[in-house]
Amino acid sequence: MRIAIIDADLIGRKRHRFPNLVCMKLSGFYKEQNCDVCLKTDYNGLRDFDKVFISKVFTDTLVPEEVLELPNVTYGGTGFFYDKAPKLSDEVEHHMPDYHLYDEWVYEQLAAGGKRCEYTYYLDYSIGFLTRGCFRKCSFCVNQNYDRVYVHSALSEFLDPERKKICLLDDNFLGCDAWREMLTELKETGKPFQFKQGLDERLLTEEKCEVLFSGKYDGDFIFAFDNVADAKLIEAKMKLARRFTNRVLKFYCFTGFDRADKWDDEFWRQDIFDLFIRIEILMRHKCLPYVMRFNRYVESPYRGMYINIARWCNQPSFFKKKSLREFADLNGKDSACYKYLSDFEEKFPEVAYFYDLKFERSSKDGVQEIKDC
Incomplete structure (x- = not known):
């Protein structure tokens, strides 16, 4: 056929x-x-x-x-x-992926001037799920049909010995009872591995930190900080993680989603302030935010705020060196970025505190706080 x-x-x-x-x-x-x-x-x-x-x-x-x-x-x-x-x-579902399916397309992109690093997942990674499922049932998430995390496949189902790295797409790996055995097997391959969808910071324990952070991990460790209501628990887990690693910890920060389904002006205002609170907490612990916007953010009267906070946070070279106010200044006083921030500050002057936060200053304070603890 x-x-x-x-x-x-x-x-x-x-x-x-x-x-x-x-x-x-x-x-x-x-x-x-x-x-x-x-x-x-x-x-x-x-x-x-x-x-x-x-x-x-x-x-x-x-x-x-x-x-x-x-x-x-x-x-x-x-x-x-x-x-x-x-x-x-x-x-x-349990068949070895054909890692050469995209070869011709990738070579065409490279011949047209594309950079190899942009196609690394096509060329360098074995990709698959060790586990499936999640018990969180977050209202914004596609994983609504599960009540637990379970072992889905053996590593051998998708591991190509000729590929240098491993990329896992698991939904909530640390929620699986067999996490230790699977992490041990990953480490025994000798290949760098990563959990591209992120890991659940709330599930970290001393035992999990010891095994996870001693592995040959590929890239940044990625977690999620989606709800400001979890701030106390997330901050405690960040302090725990920092006892085991000084590596970059990056947190997906989901925003623009109204759990109460009201979508009114008060929600949009509070949602932006809640995002700033999460960013400040991450700064204090030398962690990076990655802002992910729910698609309805375009309905917000403060749409431009979502765009520019994401532009600032999602470019670490700017986020690590510049406050949000300085980032807006770089764009110029005639820029849309500067105007959006100015209009929001004029309406809500208390936001000025967050505009002037700087990663370098805050993270130094955070490291000292961790040492004291």
């Missing part, structure tokens, strides 16, 4: 820096059945194939409706169905 595999996000988004794991598993399975498999990077000529599989991760990636109606097309993924996405068959 002739099989076309389409990564819809590859077609529909300007930047694509991560392969679609489902697409690679489908390719691996059908190539093993001696099918002629190709990665299709457009929607032309799909009737010429016996089967066409389309997958997408992001809900805002557009796919033409007429394509989805073709009789030889099967489509799936959270981008289409969110938490109602149909599962893959076990034989596909």
Whole structure:
């Protein structure tokens, strides 16, 4: 059979820096059945194939409706169905990914002037899930169908010995009872590994810190600080982590989501102040925020604040050296950034305190606080 595999996000988004794991598993399975498999990077000529599989991760990636109606097309993924996405068959789900599916496309990008580092996940990483599930049931998260974290697959299912690194996509790895055994196996490979979706800081213990931070970790350790109500617990865990590592700790800071579902002016104001409080706490403990905005932030009367706080935080070279006020000054007094911050400060003068926070100064204080404790 002739099989076309389409990564819809590859077609529909300007930047694509991560392969679609489902697409690679489908390719691996059908190539093993001696099918002629190709990665299709457009929607032309799909009737010429016996089967066409389309997958997408992001809900805002557009796919033409007429394509989805073709009789030889099967489509799936959270981008289409969110938490109602149909599962893959076990034989596909647990198949070794075809890590060469994207080769031709990657080489085209490199030949056109792309930097190799931008395609490292296509070229250097074994990718998969050791565990699935999460018990948190956060209202903004796709993982609504689980009550626990469970072992999903063996490392051998997706580990390519020829690839230098390992990337895990687990939802809440530290919530699994078998975390120690799996971390030990990862360390025994001798390969650098990372948890790209982040880890649950609230679940850290001395034992977990000792094992996790002694591993050959790839890049920054990433956690999440999504709710200011968790501040006391998160701060305690940061102090615990700092007893075991001086490595960069980065925290996803989710913002722009109203858990009370009111979406009024008071929510938007308080949400921005809550974000600043989290940023200040992270500064004190020499940790970096990475601001992630819920898509409804565009409805906020303070939309520009969300954009510029994210621009400041998500560029560590600026965040580590400049206060938010200094960052706005760099953009110039005629810039939209400067205007957004000025208008917000005029309306809420108390925000000035947060505008003048600096990572260098705050993190030094935080390190001293940790030593004292």
